[in-house]
Amino acid sequence: MYYQLLSDDEIQSGFRRGDPAIIREYFYGYCRVGYNIFDQRYQLREKENLDFMSLAHQYAIYLMEHDWKPLEDHSPNVSLKTWLINGFRFVVLDALKWYRKEYGTITFRDYLMSFDMTSDLRLQFNSMVEDVCDHVPMNRHDRLIIDMMLLQGYKGTEVAAQMGMTPSAVSQRYKRLKEQVIVPYFKDNFDMDLDMPQVMDQWEMEEREVDLTQYTHTMPSFMEDLSAPMSPFFRKKAAHHKRTTPALITDLQPDEIFVFGSNLKGLHGGGAAYTAYRKFGAVMGQGAGLQGQSYGIPTMQGGTETIRPYVDEFILFASDHPTLTFLVTRIGCGIAGFDDEDIAPLFRRAHDVPNIVLPQGW
Numbered sequence: 001m002y003y004q005l006l007s008d009d010e011i012q013s014g015f016r017r018g019d020p021a022i023i024r025e026y027f028y029g030y031c032r033v034g035y036n037i038f039d040q041r042y043q044l045r046e047k048e049n050l051d052f053m054s055l056a057h058q059y060a061i062y063l064m065e066h067d068w069k070p071l072e073d074h075s076p077n078v079s080l081k082t083w084l085i086n087g088f089r090f091v092v093l094d095a096l097k098w099y100r101k102e103y104g105t106i107t108f109r110d111y112l113m114s115f116d117m118t119s120d121l122r123l124q125f126n127s128m129v130e131d132v133c134d135h136v137p138m139n140r141h142d143r144l145i146i147d148m149m150l151l152q153g154y155k156g157t158e159v160a161a162q163m164g165m166t167p168s169a170v171s172q173r174y175k176r177l178k179e180q181v182i183v184p185y186f187k188d189n190f191d192m193d194l195d196m197p198q199v200m201d202q203w204e205m206e207e208r209e210v211d212l213t214q215y216t217h218t219m220p221s222f223m224e225d226l227s228a229p230m231s232p233f234f235r236k237k238a239a240h241h242k243r244t245t246p247a248l249i250t251d252l253q254p255d256e257i258f259v260f261g262s263n264l265k266g267l268h269g270g271g272a273a274y275t276a277y278r279k280f281g282a283v284m285g286q287g288a289g290l291q292g293q294s295y296g297i298p299t300m301q302g303g304t305e306t307i308r309p310y311v312d313e314f315i316l317f318a319s320d321h322p323t324l325t326f327l328v329t330r331i332g333c334g335i336a337g338f339d340d341e342d343i344a345p346l347f348r349r350a351h352d353v354p355n356i357v358l359p360q361g362w
Helices: 007-018 018-043 052-065 078-097 107-111 120-135 140-150 155-163 167-189 201-211 232-241 272-281 304-319 341-352
Strands: 256-262 289-291 294-298 325-328
Touching: 007 018, 007 155, 018 052, 018 078, 052 272, 120 140, 120 167, 140 167, 155 167, 155 341, 167 256, 272 294, 294 304, 304 341
Parallel strands: 256 294, 256 325
Antiparallel strands: 289 294
C-alpha cells in the first residue's frame, strides 16, 4: 500500500493536513502497537473505559488541539513511532490513575518503572536523556549522577561512595536535576493536559481560523471518493428518492441540516467538522446537537457503544422536526478511526425517518 512507504516527515505532514488514511494507518496503527504493549502490563482490556478507542481518541484530540506539534520535537535519534508511543503511554498512565485511586499520582519513577530495561523503548529513553544532558548546562558531577542513577539504576548510596559525597548530598542533587531539567523536558514533550477548556476564547477561535485557512482548498473532508458538487435542487430530489447523502456538500437549502462527526470538546478543527464550522454555523466549544444549520454527533470519546446514545438522540430530534432534512455525513469514518460497518448499524432506526438522508451503503 502507498501509505506504507511514507517517511516520518511525510506522515507528520499528513497528520497536520488531516489526511484520514494517513491518520488511520499511522496514528491509530502506532497507538494500537502501544496499546498491545501496555495491555500486557496493565490488563487494559479488562478495565471499563480503558479500551483502545477511548484512549487513542483522547490522545488524538490533544494532538489536534495543538496542531500535532508535540510530535514534531522529537530527537533525530528517535523514530516518530517510538515518540508517538511514548506519548500514548502518558495517556494510559493518566487513565489508570483515574481508574484506580490507589494508583496514586503518576510520578517520574512510575514512568521509568514501566519500562523493560532491555527493551528498545528503554534504550530510546536513555538516548533522549543523554540528548537533554548534552544541551543544558551541567557539570561533570551532575552528569555522572544522572548517568549512574537515572540511566544505569545505581542507588544513591552507591553513587555517593564512588564520588566521595554524602548520600544526602547525592539524593538532593539528583532530585534537583530531575525536577529542574529532566522532568520539565518530558512534561513539555509528552505529558498530556487533557483538561482542555470547554469553550475556546474568541481570540483562540480567530487564531485557529487563521492557521487553518491555508488548508481551505486542500484539506479533505474525511469522506472517501469525493464527487462533484450537486446543486441544491437535484440534491434535494436525490435525498428524497435515493436517500443518499452526497459525498461533498458545499451549500444547503434553508431547511437542510448538515450532520457531522464531532468531539465532546467541540474542537471543529478538521474535515466535516471544520466545514460545519466554516460554512454551516457549528459553534466552537459545542460538541453535540443543533448549531446553526449543522448538527454534531460526538464520535471521539470511545467505542461505538459511546456513540449510540448520541445517534439515538439525533434520530429522535429529527423525528420531532419533520420540516427539516438532515444530511448525515460518514460520521466517525475519518479521523475517529471507525469503518462504515461499525457506524452504519447505529443508524438502522433512521431508515424509518423520512427526513434523515444517509450516506450510500448505510
